[in-house]
């Protein structure tokens with residue numbers, strides 16, 4: 001049976017609050033299990049990911065990567081002739097990819113799968129009870145089996161003097177950029193900062209500076225990742241100021257003309273010992289704040305962590321309850337869409353089993369238990385070079401007390417890399433657990449390495465022995481042959497030891 005929008009009923013089996021991909025996935029899973037589902041969304045079904053985060057950012061990045069590839073390939077370089085991307089055409093395609101912020105297609109998928117969509121803001125009011133407010137009207141609905149929270153995060157605003165008053169750009173502005181400023185200062189050196197710097201420069205920003213107090217870009221990755229990205233940024237004219245706190249931001253004329261448009265006149269960013277950088281726009285990319293404050297957790301006696309996340313067990317259930325589930329960014333396990341969807345598939349199986357009175361089993365690789373977060377979530381950062389990683393870094397593996405063995409090399413001498421670009425720069429590292437002789441982490445940095453990652457993810461999650469990996473032959477001449485070279489180096493190191 002098809003679902004409907006805002007139906008006049010008050011009870012469902014499952015109520016989901018937040019309609020990004022994790023919320024959509026759990027809705028579909030529950031509906032397919034024969035449960036009635038209401039998806040409560042205050043804005044657009046599709047969420048931050050579809051309209052403001054993953055999808056628009058990648059729509060801006062892929063043409064920039066393609067242009068950079070062309071510039072490094074004789075025969076193509078002459079066609080590009082020094083030009084950057086056509087910013088207007090790239091932004092227009094970005095708008096196509098985000099369906100011009102119309103959620104009709106996402107809503108239709110829900111309705112055609114029997115999910116009811118409730119437009120409004122959801123808030124827990126009591127166990128199994130959600131209050132939905134829309135345009136001044138409030139109604140209470142109840143769930144027989146489960147309430148699932150997936151309200152996501154918002155961009156953080158650090159307490160830097162004058163920053164909030166200067167109305168800086170936030171992640172939504174930079175992904176939905178409509179006016180490309182000439183000069184930009186990015187506060188932050190993490191994932192959003194690195195991806196945004198890549199597309200801003202690609203779209204034509206002339207003076208671009210990243211400023212942050214840490215030592216390295218993307219400090220949570222293997223150190224060579226941030227180093228190689230920094231080298232590429234600097235070669236492209238981007239200034240990277242590490243170890244530099246921002247102490248104040250000032251903007252005389254604030255005139256916020258909307259998302260992705262200039263928010264006023266020039267901005268003065270004071271860094272370090274008082275040095276001033278003047279820009280046309282400042283972007284804050286200093287992390288995320290969970291949307292946990294106004295969703296009624298207090299009404300059901302659930303506390304958040306000091307950073308505002310809601311802890312769940314490996315069945316995505318809030319401890320002490322058998323009806324409250326938290327998915328996506330809000331549980332703080334891995335702030336990634338694919339991990340949020342994975343959480344949703346786990347919770348979907350758990351809710352269906354509990355509703356049918358079936359026990360959850362504890363067999364290896366059972367569908368009810370989060371395994372991937374413990375072993376390390378995969379992630380691709382789509383700057384140029386790309387950074388693709390899964391599992392543990394060497395530092396994380398050592399912290400866990402694993403007896404580690406490493407092998408690391410660049411892509412030099414690999415024919416696939418030599419073919420891919422005239423000047424292919426990249427590096428890869430495997431982190432192995434000596435005891436089990438299995439892979440526990442892998443990091444690849446280089447153009448096009450995103451497609452290498454899933455093989456590593458399969459090896460880490462499947463605990464594939466190194467001896468078996470040697471029989472997984474990479475095709476010639478692809479950059480996947482990095483696996484062969486890494487394993488040969490490992491063999492040589494072991495025989496020399």
Ligand SMILES: Cc1cc2nc3c(=O)[nH]c(=O)nc-3n(C[C@H](O)[C@H](O)[C@H](O)COP(=O)(O)OP(=O)(O)OC[C@H]3O[C@@H](n4cnc5c(N)ncnc54)[C@H](O)[C@@H]3O)c2cc1C
Nearest residue numbers: 018020042047048049053054122151152328329335336337
């Ligand atoms: C710039 C940027 C780029 C990114 N790129 C990637 C990427 O390439 N790959 C990747 O895996 N991850 C990426 N991420 C991370 C990814 O966007 C998040 O991990 C993902 O969106 C989290 O999904 P979520 O369901 O937790 O919440 P969100 O996507 O934040 O969605 C939450 C939804 O809940 C709704 N909502 C909130 N409160 C309520 C309420 N009280 N009632 C009703 N509805 C409510 C919101 O309107 C929204 O629709 C990126 C993030 C950013 C900022």
Ligand SMILES: NC(=O)c1ccc[n+]([C@@H]2O[C@H](COP(=O)([O-])OP(=O)(O)OC[C@H]3O[C@@H](n4cnc5c(N)ncnc54)[C@H](O)[C@@H]3O)[C@@H](O)[C@H]2O)c1
Nearest residue numbers: 158187188189190191192193212214285286287335380381
């Ligand atoms: N391709 C992807 O998978 C992708 C893309 C974008 C975002 N994301 C997700 O979104 C999340 C948020 O990304 P993010 O970049 O906002 O956070 P982040 O945690 O990756 O980086 C935050 C950065 O801000 C810096 N910082 C913190 N406080 C600061 C201050 N006061 N002044 C200056 N710098 C400061 C930190 O040193 C760090 O460099 C990430 O967890 C990531 O997983 C994923």
